[in-house]
Amino acid sequence: MTDIHDLTRRLQKDNGSKIVLYVGDGLGGLPLKPGGKTELETASTPNLDALAQRGVLGMSVPVLPGIAPGSGPGHLGLFGYDPLQYDIGRGVLEALGIDFELTDRDVAVRGNFCTLDDDGNITDRRAGRVASEIASKLCEKLDRIEIPGVEVFVRHVKEYRLVIVIRGDGLGGSVNDTDPQRTGVPPLSPEGKDEPSRRTAEILAEFLRQAAEILKDDRPANLLTMRGIAKMPPIPAFQEVYGTRAAAIAVYPMYRGLARLVGMDILDAGQTLEDQMACLEKNWSDYDFFFIHFKYTDSTGEDGNFEAKVARTEELDSGIPRITALNPDVIIVTGDHSTPAKMKSHSGHAVPTLLAAENCRFDGSQEFGESACRVGELGMFEAKYLMLQALAHAGRLEKYGA
Amino acid sequence: MTDIHDLTRRLQKDNGSKIVLYVGDGLGGLPLKPGGKTELETASTPNLDALAQRGVLGMSVPVLPGIAPGSGPGHLGLFGYDPLQYDIGRGVLEALGIDFELTDRDVAVRGNFCTLDDDGNITDRRAGRVASEIASKLCEKLDRIEIPGVEVFVRHVKEYRLVIVIRGDGLGGSVNDTDPQRTGVPPLSPEGKDEPSRRTAEILAEFLRQAAEILKDDRPANLLTMRGIAKMPPIPAFQEVYGTRAAAIAVYPMYRGLARLVGMDILDAGQTLEDQMACLEKNWSDYDFFFIHFKYTDSTGEDGNFEAKVARTEELDSGIPRITALNPDVIIVTGDHSTPAKMKSHSGHAVPTLLAAENCRFDGSQEFGESACRVGELGMFEAKYLMLQALAHAGRLEKYGA
Numbered sequence: 001m002t003d004i005h006d007l008t009r010r011l012q013k014d015n016g017s018k019i020v021l022y023v024g025d026g027l028g029g030l031p032l033k034p035g036g037k038t039e040l041e042t043a044s045t046p047n048l049d050a051l052a053q054r055g056v057l058g059m060s061v062p063v064l065p066g067i068a069p070g071s072g073p074g075h076l077g078l079f080g081y082d083p084l085q086y087d088i089g090r091g092v093l094e095a096l097g098i099d100f101e102l103t104d105r106d107v108a109v110r111g112n113f114c115t116l117d118d119d120g121n122i123t124d125r126r127a128g129r130v131a132s133e134i135a136s137k138l139c140e141k142l143d144r145i146e147i148p149g150v151e152v153f154v155r156h157v158k159e160y161r162l163v164i165v166i167r168g169d170g171l172g173g174s175v176n177d178t179d180p181q182r183t184g185v186p187p188l189s190p191e192g193k194d195e196p197s198r199r200t201a202e203i204l205a206e207f208l209r210q211a212a213e214i215l216k217d218d219r220p221a222n223l224l225t226m227r228g229i230a231k232m233p234p235i236p237a238f239q240e241v242y243g244t245r246a247a248a249i250a251v252y253p254m255y256r257g258l259a260r261l262v263g264m265d266i267l268d269a270g271q272t273l274e275d276q277m278a279c280l281e282k283n284w285s286d287y288d289f290f291f292i293h294f295k296y297t298d299s300t301g302e303d304g305n306f307e308a309k310v311a312r313t314e315e316l317d318s319g320i321p322r323i324t325a326l327n328p329d330v331i332i333v334t335g336d337h338s339t340p341a342k343m344k345s346h347s348g349h350a351v352p353t354l355l356a357a358e359n360c361r362f363d364g365s366q367e368f369g370e371s372a373c374r375v376g377e378l379g380m381f382e383a384k385y386l387m388l389q390a391l392a393h394a395g396r397l398e399k400y401g402a
Numbered sequence: 403m404t405d406i407h408d409l410t411r412r413l414q415k416d417n418g419s420k421i422v423l424y425v426g427d428g429l430g431g432l433p434l435k436p437g438g439k440t441e442l443e444t445a446s447t448p449n450l451d452a453l454a455q456r457g458v459l460g461m462s463v464p465v466l467p468g469i470a471p472g473s474g475p476g477h478l479g480l481f482g483y484d485p486l487q488y489d490i491g492r493g494v495l496e497a498l499g500i501d502f503e504l505t506d507r508d509v510a511v512r513g514n515f516c517t518l519d520d521d522g523n524i525t526d527r528r529a530g531r532v533a534s535e536i537a538s539k540l541c542e543k544l545d546r547i548e549i550p551g552v553e554v555f556v557r558h559v560k561e562y563r564l565v566i567v568i569r570g571d572g573l574g575g576s577v578n579d580t581d582p583q584r585t586g587v588p589p590l591s592p593e594g595k596d597e598p599s600r601r602t603a604e605i606l607a608e609f610l611r612q613a614a615e616i617l618k619d620d621r622p623a624n625l626l627t628m629r630g631i632a633k634m635p636p637i638p639a640f641q642e643v644y645g646t647r648a649a650a651i652a653v654y655p656m657y658r659g660l661a662r663l664v665g666m667d668i669l670d671a672g673q674t675l676e677d678q679m680a681c682l683e684k685n686w687s688d689y690d691f692f693f694i695h696f697k698y699t700d701s702t703g704e705d706g707n708f709e710a711k712v713a714r715t716e717e718l719d720s721g722i723p724r725i726t727a728l729n730p731d732v733i734i735v736t737g738d739h740s741t742p743a744k745m746k747s748h749s750g751h752a753v754p755t756l757l758a759a760e761n762c763r764f765d766g767s768q769e770f771g772e773s774a775c776r777v778g779e780l781g782m783f784e785a786k787y788l789m790l791q792a793l794a795h796a797g798r799l800e801k802y803g804a
Contacts, residue, residue: 002486007469054436359744361751361772362436377772378467379752379782385467392468392750399748400465401475401485402495402630 004080004384005241007400008391012243017329017394019244019289020280023078024316025071025255026298026339028351028370029309039297039306039341040352041369043313047320048333048354048368055331055356057365058378060386062337066348074336074346075258079291080242080387081235088261089173089230095163096257098155102232107171107200110228111154111162112179113138113221120186125179126160127221135160138221145210147203162224164207172197173231175204180225187225200229237263238289242391247283249276250293259291273315277322284326294319298346301339309341330357330394332386333368350380357393406482406786407643409802410793414645419731419796421646421691422682425480426718427473427657428700428741430753430772431711441699441708441743442754443771445715449722450735450756450770457733457758459767460780462788464739468750476738476748477660481693482644482789483637490663491575491632497565498659500557504634509573509602512630513556513564514581515540515623522588527581528562529623537562540623547612549605564626568605574598575633577606582627589627602631639665640691644793649685651678652695661693675717679724686728696721700748703741711743732759732796734788735770752782759795 029039062069062077063084072093073083091108102108113127113135127135139156142164146152150168157163174193180186190205192198204226215222238246240263248259249269256266267283269276276292283290294316300309316333323331334353337346352373363377378389391397431441464471464479465486474495475485493510504510515529515537529537541558544566548554552570559565576595582588592607594600606628617624640648642665650661651671658668669685671678678694685692696718702710718735725733736755739748754775765779780791793799 004466007466007486011469359432359742359749361432361440362438363776364437364773375777377752377776379461379776381467381782388466388468388750390468392470397469397750399470399472401472401490402492 004082004388005236008080008241008388008397011397011400012391013396013398014243015395017288017396019330019390019394020292020323020328020332021078021290021390022292022294022319022323022331022333024294024297024313024333024335026301026337026346027335028338028340028347028349029301030340030342030347030349032306032342038370039301039309040313041371043310043317045314045317045368047317049366051320051324051331051333051356052354052365052368052372054360054362055354055365056360056363056378057368057373057376058353059350059373059380060334060353060383061350061380062383068346068348069337070346071254071336072258075255077383078334078336078386079238079262080384081262082384086233086235088233090228091163091230092232093254094157094161094228095165096261097254098157098163099253099256100153100155100163100165101260102165103167104232104234105167105169105171107166107173107229107231109164109166109204109226111164111224111226113160113162113224114187115220116223122180122183122185122187124220125183125225129159130221132156132159135162135221138215138218141214142211145207145214147206150203152207160221164226166200166203166207170196171200171203171231173200173229175201175229177229178208178226187223190226190229204229232261235262239263242289242387243396244288245286246289246291247287248291248293249279250291251276252293252295255293264291273319277319280323281326297335298339301341302344304341304344306341330355330390332390334386351383353378353386355389355393359393406484406790407638410482410643410790410799413799413802414793415798415800416645417797419690419798421732421792421796422694422725422730422734423480423692423792424694424696424721424725424733424735426696426699426715426735426737428703428739428748429737430740430742430749430751431703432742432744432751434708434744440772441703441711442715443773445712445719447716447719447770449719451768453722453726453733453735453758454756454767454770454774456762456764457756457767458762458765458780459770459775459778460755461752461775461778461782462736462755462785463752463782464785470748470750471739472748473656473738474660477657479785480736480738480788481640481664482786483664484786488635488637490635492630493565493632494634495656496559496563496630497567498663499656500559500565501655501658502555502557502565502567503662504567505569506634506636507569507571507573509568509575509631509633511566511568511606511628513566513626513628515562515564515626516589517622518625524582524585524587524589526622527585527627531561532623534558534561537564537623540617540620543616544613547609547616549608552605554609562623566609566628568602572598573602573605573633574600575602575631577603577631579630580610580628589625592628592631606631634663637664641665644691644789645798646690647688648691648693649689650693650695651681652693653678654695654697657695666693675721679721683724683728699737700741703743704746706743706746708743732757732792734792736788753785755780755788757791757795761795
């Protein structure tokens, strides 16, 4: 199997065309009952429907059929990176989620404050869900830990959650979780699977030794466990593999981080969809590819609020005219996964996808919805191939072979 | 990933059934506007429509979604060879295109006559598109070049284009192009990436030294550059992997060459579709598998002539009755890629495909066209799997596993 990017490196050409990838997070949904409509089908989406009429539809499979992805693999797929090949560790994702700018010399760790009893056994794996005000101060103290030969960063995330980053040369990322996943036992020791990871494990052990000293009087948060210890996977840059200057317009840090991971420039997205569209307009001439992320189709789905997801889908729709007014060569509307309100979670259902471009094989679609996508021209495809369709419809790929 | 041919070698059986693969080159098209019809849908194709009614339809993806293939990868896919695994160099394709019978000891090179100034810098990369009458005589002179230990063949193609073949033992095909892709600089030197290719590079350098001497007074064509230096990829033979005796009926040399590459017998196709059908009838009892190639659906698409492509599609249709009169067990009609008149080029759109056989799961299709193929029984599939469907519907595959 050829790597997709070996192909795009070879075939890419720059014709100055512009592509907009407009992602409604968790866009796909479910009807509540047989014969019913999904959230997208229930919503009034005149702008998306008009786009569907001059575009093509299809169904994107984020990872493999039935597999519900997290935000990381969901977006990597949309960006054309095989989410099974590029496995992003939890620690890395947690760091991306607080806008921490990771380098390739960093090992990122998700930390959980926990409570130890006098025998050193864990009595609470989340330190009683310690308040953020307390935990953030503890993180400031831990951030002062010094270990020779490396830099140490400690950042608070929320409640009992924190991020530790160790920056240095020759560090490996293959270290076990120290969270034993149960109480009544002590935390595990970090152990490295290879020589560079053993060095990381030693540093993390020293970190934990100093942390135990610093936190000894801070019960319930008198220690922390470590999970998802990982380095950034070596990901080839978007510009290198596709030949496009790419920018991300995302309100939430996680999605900025994922875009940064593939080398996109991060623009100031502001706080609202209106802000995002203003950002798009302002930066229109400086980039070839724009990733615009809209969060609330996912969060309302996670809340199990069908009506709220319908309303947020209508808000997503309202962003379209300011995109089409810029006359992009290709506009794609899709999601990174489905988040049906009925399930209150990410799901493995395929994701409705719309692509509009001059050289579409118009498929007679009248509206954008799961039922129409099921019989659309793009068919059912793995998300990792969506970038090929984007580039092809933008005229940015040479012919393969003679 | 299992190799398709490991499977077909294991499952193949010979039940004496016959398969016809009728290829309309560049068959897939585009509607000119939303709501419009493609070339195939516009054409009056009563014979193809009748076949569709007793067959099944689907959409073939030549390489990967969005990727527009050249003729080489397009046909390899139809023949069941993964076009990303079997990468045919430009030199090989150029040799196939003039009916040169390559052996596995050959390195093939696409040559371009160019013009050098007195300082040895290229002033014209195509030697002013030197006339064929002149260039063909120069090729005859170059064909007399002798290099110890190898045989040298030089054949004219058209205008400034020629083919050089070096035949010998232990030659590699990993040598850079000598065409610098711009003027004002000298040609590059051939360099080999490995030991066998370094040997090739030395021979090509000697060829160029002698060519410079021979052509020194032949301005504008006073040297040549080399591109697409390649050996034939080792391709397992059609008969070995599928157990069929296969023959090609193609008017154009390129397609005969591609069929020869996979080990098909090459029949005398004549010059017209009528000639091709007469050839099919004459050889019907001697083979199990026939590849019939029709060029003009592609060339009219390349010309951007929608109406002419419609007319050529109707000509393609007219060939059907003489095929069905022979009562093949399986008849497949498809293209190697799409060539929409709207785009005047090969495109990455999926290709309408029809398969008719006794044991089809008839899908209610009423006519052969992109819209019907979109919802057909074969679904959207990678072209490399089409041969499996052909063999399966011909009863030529055993059950896999017990």
